[in-house]
Amino acid sequence: MLDPAGPAAHSIARLWWVMLIGSTAIFALVMLLLALAWRPARAGATEAAAERTWIMGLGLAFPVAVLLVLLGYGLWLGERLLPRAGPDVARVAAVARQWSWTFSYDEAPGRTTDGVLHIPAGRPVDVAITTRDVIHSFWVPRLAGKLDAIPGHVNVLRIEADTPGSYAGLSAEFSGHGYEDHSFTVIAHAPDDWQAFLEDGQ
Amino acid sequence: MTALARHRRLSAAWASGPGWKGWFSTVNHSDVGRMFLVTAFFYFLVGGILAMLIRAQLATPHSAFAGPGIYSQIFTMHGTIMMFLFAIPAIEGMAIYLLPKMLGTRDLAYPRLTAYGYWCYFFGGAMLLVSLLFGIAPDGGWFMYPPLTGRIHSPGINTDFWLIGITFVEISAICAAVEFTVSILKYRAPGMSLARMPIFAWYMLVVSLMILTGFPPLILGSILLELERAFGMPFFQVELGGDSLLWQHLFWLFGHPEVYIIFLPAAGVVSTVLPVMASTTLIGYRWVVAAAVALAILSFGLWVHHMFTTGIPHMGLAFFSAASTLVAVPTAVQVFAWIGTMWKGTPRLHLPMLHILGFFVTFVIGGLTGVMVAVVPFDWQVHDTAFVTAHLHYVLFGGFVFPILAGIYYWLPLASGRRRFFRLGNVAFALIFIGFHVTFLAMHWVGLMGQRRRISTYAPEDGWTAINLISSVGGFVLAFGLVIVLIEIVLHLVVPRRSRRNPWGAGTLEWAVPMPPPAYNFASLPRVTSREPLADDPDLGVRLARGEGYLGDARGGLRETLMVDIATGEPEQHVVYPANTRLPLVMAAVTGVFFLSLLLKLYWLTPLALAGVAVLGWRWVWQLGSDTDLGCQPVGHGLALASASETDRPPGWWGSAFLLVANATLFGSLLFGYAFLWTVAPGWPPAAFMEPSLLVLVAAPAGAALAVAGIALAVRRNRIGGDPTAALLAALAGALCLAGAFALLLAGAPHPTGHAYGATLWVLGCYGLVHALLVALMLAFLLARQRAGYVSRSRRAELAIVPVWTGYLAVVTALILAAVYLPGFAA
Amino acid sequence: MSDLLRILVSPAAWLACFSAIYGLSGIVCAAGPGAAVADGSGPRMVLVIAFLLAVLLQVGLLALVWSARFGAEPGLVRVVSRISAVTGLVATVWTLFPVLAASACL
Numbered sequence A: 001m002l003d004p005a006g007p008a009a010h011s012i013a014r015l016w017w018v019m020l021i022g023s024t025a026i027f028a029l030v031m032l033l034l035a036l037a038w039r040p041a042r043a044g045a046t047e048a049a050a051e052r053t054w055i056m057g058l059g060l061a062f063p064v065a066v067l068l069v070l071l072g073y074g075l076w077l078g079e080r081l082l083p084r085a086g087p088d089v090a091r092v093a094a095v096a097r098q099w100s101w102t103f104s105y106d107e108a109p110g111r112t113t114d115g116v117l118h119i120p121a122g123r124p125v126d127v128a129i130t131t132r133d134v135i136h137s138f139w140v141p142r143l144a145g146k147l148d149a150i151p152g153h154v155n156v157l158r159i160e161a162d163t164p165g166s167y168a169g170l171s172a173e174f175s176g177h178g179y180e181d182h183s184f185t186v187i188a189h190a191p192d193d194w195q196a197f198l199e200d201g202q
Numbered sequence B: 001m002t003a004l005a006r007h008r009r010l011s012a013a014w015a016s017g018p019g020w021k022g023w024f025s026t027v028n029h030s031d032v033g034r035m036f037l038v039t040a041f042f043y044f045l046v047g048g049i050l051a052m053l054i055r056a057q058l059a060t061p062h063s064a065f066a067g068p069g070i071y072s073q074i075f076t077m078h079g080t081i082m083m084f085l086f087a088i089p090a091i092e093g094m095a096i097y098l099l100p101k102m103l104g105t106r107d108l109a110y111p112r113l114t115a116y117g118y119w120c121y122f123f124g125g126a127m128l129l130v131s132l133l134f135g136i137a138p139d140g141g142w143f144m145y146p147p148l149t150g151r152i153h154s155p156g157i158n159t160d161f162w163l164i165g166i167t168f169v170e171i172s173a174i175c176a177a178v179e180f181t182v183s184i185l186k187y188r189a190p191g192m193s194l195a196r197m198p199i200f201a202w203y204m205l206v207v208s209l210m211i212l213t214g215f216p217p218l219i220l221g222s223i224l225l226e227l228e229r230a231f232g233m234p235f236f237q238v239e240l241g242g243d244s245l246l247w248q249h250l251f252w253l254f255g256h257p258e259v260y261i262i263f264l265p266a267a268g269v270v271s272t273v274l275p276v277m278a279s280t281t282l283i284g285y286r287w288v289v290a291a292a293v294a295l296a297i298l299s300f301g302l303w304v305h306h307m308f309t310t311g312i313p314h315m316g317l318a319f320f321s322a323a324s325t326l327v328a329v330p331t332a333v334q335v336f337a338w339i340g341t342m343w344k345g346t347p348r349l350h351l352p353m354l355h356i357l358g359f360f361v362t363f364v365i366g367g368l369t370g371v372m373v374a375v376v377p378f379d380w381q382v383h384d385t386a387f388v389t390a391h392l393h394y395v396l397f398g399g400f401v402f403p404i405l406a407g408i409y410y411w412l413p414l415a416s417g418r419r420r421f422f423r424l425g426n427v428a429f430a431l432i433f434i435g436f437h438v439t440f441l442a443m444h445w446v447g448l449m450g451q452r453r454r455i456s457t458y459a460p461e462d463g464w465t466a467i468n469l470i471s472s473v474g475g476f477v478l479a480f481g482l483v484i485v486l487i488e489i490v491l492h493l494v495v496p497r498r499s500r501r502n503p504w505g506a507g508t509l510e511w512a513v514p515m516p517p518p519a520y521n522f523a524s525l526p527r528v529t530s531r532e533p534l535a536d537d538p539d540l541g542v543r544l545a546r547g548e549g550y551l552g553d554a555r556g557g558l559r560e561t562l563m564v565d566i567a568t569g570e571p572e573q574h575v576v577y578p579a580n581t582r583l584p585l586v587m588a589a590v591t592g593v594f595f596l597s598l599l600l601k602l603y604w605l606t607p608l609a610l611a612g613v614a615v616l617g618w619r620w621v622w623q624l625g626s627d628t629d630l631g632c633q634p635v636g637h638g639l640a641l642a643s644a645s646e647t648d649r650p651p652g653w654w655g656s657a658f659l660l661v662a663n664a665t666l667f668g669s670l671l672f673g674y675a676f677l678w679t680v681a682p683g684w685p686p687a688a689f690m691e692p693s694l695l696v697l698v699a700a701p702a703g704a705a706l707a708v709a710g711i712a713l714a715v716r717r718n719r720i721g722g723d724p725t726a727a728l729l730a731a732l733a734g735a736l737c738l739a740g741a742f743a744l745l746l747a748g749a750p751h752p753t754g755h756a757y758g759a760t761l762w763v764l765g766c767y768g769l770v771h772a773l774l775v776a777l778m779l780a781f782l783l784a785r786q787r788a789g790y791v792s793r794s795r796r797a798e799l800a801i802v803p804v805w806t807g808y809l810a811v812v813t814a815l816i817l818a819a820v821y822l823p824g825f826a827a
Numbered sequence C: 001m002s003d004l005l006r007i008l009v010s011p012a013a014w015l016a017c018f019s020a021i022y023g024l025s026g027i028v029c030a031a032g033p034g035a036a037v038a039d040g041s042g043p044r045m046v047l048v049i050a051f052l053l054a055v056l057l058q059v060g061l062l063a064l065v066w067s068a069r070f071g072a073e074p075g076l077v078r079v080v081s082r083i084s085a086v087t088g089l090v091a092t093v094w095t096l097f098p099v100l101a102a103s104a105c106l
């Protein structure tokens, strides 16, 4: 996820770096305040003044301000990553079982692939995810976040690859003995290759 | 009477039996607290060894150290042991040991219950340990998601060990929570108003209320999953109207508060120890109390943040994301109150302070990564990776283990009366601190690189080899540090070097107790006029030993103490505790037989075990009370108080009230589950709803009304000096009629294995039936007590307790009838 | 006990409203397809009204806890219960404002 290759993964990676920098600054501030407690003798503040600085100021106002900004950023970003309807969205379906994945394609009814998901590069793709047995999770770290495959429910995840290529996919919910090898591959095709895949399967 | 003579007389009344045999019959809080702590740290050792196995396995790629089957057991048991058998019991042990001393009283509210809780923990933990030794331990991860843990995908006994063993252990948490709540509210030193309570007591009060409302959802979930596994009632099977998401909701409804249940007592330790280490008082006491309350309640609104990737709509996620960020605010209030306290005073670098500094560094990082994972899109990426495992260790180790170590070093001189001998502690701290951060900073990073949690191995091509190796090395350094702590504590207990009284110069009452503490804590109970009684009067301990407080004359070999008014702390009642007995041990063993019969599917044994529990319960309560009127008891300083059995609000009333809080949460979770399946599970509505039965609709309300009216009448008759027998008989008839109605309801319900609807109705009906029978048993008990002469016009306490239960039964009956029949009416 | 109640009532009411509105958002989505909860639509209005009612409830509780009649006597409990009441109100606004902004059923 530190090596993003799609818009969702890009924006989440950016979110991470922003939060890392922010947290480092806050952490440094707290540590500084902690260290300063060892300063030699100083004039004692009154109880009320101390409450004002430490509790109202640093304890309440400071985190409230920071968190409001962060929460707003997170929600805005989350909204942008939702699988909204759109003209060029490709739709595929993913069905998990212990321990394999089967994919099918709305644009090529009847075609299924095992262990390899083909998608068009540069276009948003909605993956409808479900499972035949236990809970699994669909995750292509370089493209987007993960979404669980829950028995009886269909969850839709938006992914997109910037450029053609092959991306590792993982199942990210513990599912028993075959869990560590429960993976798949996503192949993103350039437009021509995608047409070719839809038409003749390769 | 000299102080020594007083000590002898009190010891004769309070001491537990001699030698190791005394452990089995002791009900003293100092003993049981120590037993809890030793057992909890034994499990810390076991959990730590499992952690080392995990790190050994992950140190190199393609590791063949343990296969995936064994590895699943290892990490599942590591998480389970650390959370349920180490963290929670360690808190219980610490609070059991400290609370009465801090509150200036002689024991907790229900000494036998303390011991019962310990033995439940002991036997329940032993069940899980046995499963580990035989290689049939739970292996579905510590949160046990079905369907993986359902009958089809986990046919073995492994999962049953978890569901049954943990539920058994949970009993001890519920017992302790009732005990703490009542003790903190009602068993304090005279004059200790709420505002004068030590801050640790506030934290424990909040935590206890959280346990009462946080654990029942998990208990319910475990019961439902076990019913599904054992009898095929499909609560979590989607084909039959169940939904696996229900488990996740129930589990995290418990699981998130659980994390704060672990953190808040540790924060209480920090709030207590840190000001002493800085020779000052905590700033913003009122704010810290309010922050603890806020944190506690907010933590119940976070559970879905463990489910951000389950496909819940974005608005739902946004609610929980917002709540999860908000919870950081009260945490920040506490952190800055602590730092401000250090600024106000002059901090000294004693060993407890070192661990508090370790806590600050670690916990602040854990808090910051916590805020990160509260941001939904980020969680979509890192959920179920090593990043989250690293985060949770920063919070749990930083927010719990460091403060507990600080607390142990701080209170060890109190418990042993000794000084530390070798200075190994500082070395140990350095190793723990460095080892911890190396291990888990590395795990953050490898998680960001895509390493999932719970994988048993990885390939060299993944590029994680070096980081994992570093992390494992750090883990072993950490473990080495912990072993040194253990060695130091053992040395401390072997090498006698007497400590002086109150070595840290603290102000709270536990330091007014002789060191090491005698079984009775205080030879006489202090009158408290401030938050730091010992700071006002450093000689308080001596004066109390001379019998200058309340209850100083050690009458009649009784274990006496006082109950006080909640708000003001003014004495209200005189209480005599039961003495040493093996009843708690036997009761826990029989409870264990009940759980074992379920585990081994020996269902013929189950009713026998239940009957055994009922008989022992009967004896348990029978031992209390008196068959003659006692009148007011002198407690010293010219004060005379009513005996607890001659009041309207005896200890049992308070205990019942808070136990019912937990019980009501369980019932509420059941109704939630019903509503959840109805709205979310794909297989609803069921093919047909249950037809309302006229007979049940008449008999159930009539029975409930008769029970409520009968007991109310009995109380009234007794108060005016009349004979309550007839009214009690009427109430008993009502309860039995109600039980019959529930049996009828069950007979008419759809088969419980066909659809989750039928299964839910069945559980609702059984819940009502069990409670009707329980109330009937109580009424029968009252009748027997009445005949045996334990109830009189003034000895009315027992009559005062049962109406609480009948009232609850009536409310529950109405709700069950509505839940069961309304859909049928509407259809 | 009444002191405990004064301290707990507002945050507990937040918890109840919070869970109820979360449940409501689930029911609204279960009832209709995702698009039905567009801005200004009926279901969205239901959620917004529920949100406003929750805020109103908190304001009412705040007034009660602050009042001379139902509030605590001067001292610790009074301060803590007032802080709790403000916490309940802030939490209600903070955690439920997504009904105004977020996509309900996607």
Ligand code: HEM
Pocket (backbone or CB within 6 Å): B048, B051, B052, B054, B055, B075, B076, B078, B079, B080, B082, B083, B087, B141, B142, B143, B389, B393, B396, B397, B400, B401, B439, B452, B453, B454, B455, B475, B478
């Ligand atoms: C003694 C030092 C400790 C070390 C070295 C350690 C190490 C680990 C590691 C490496 C894992 C990850 C396994 C995986 O998913 O790949 C893990 C999981 C876990 N640990 Fe620890 N841990 C320690 C102490 C603790 C403590 C004190 C607690 C709680 C109070 C705790 C609670 C957990 C939990 C809940 C899990 C998750 C288990 C699961 O996935 O089912 N650990 N630990």
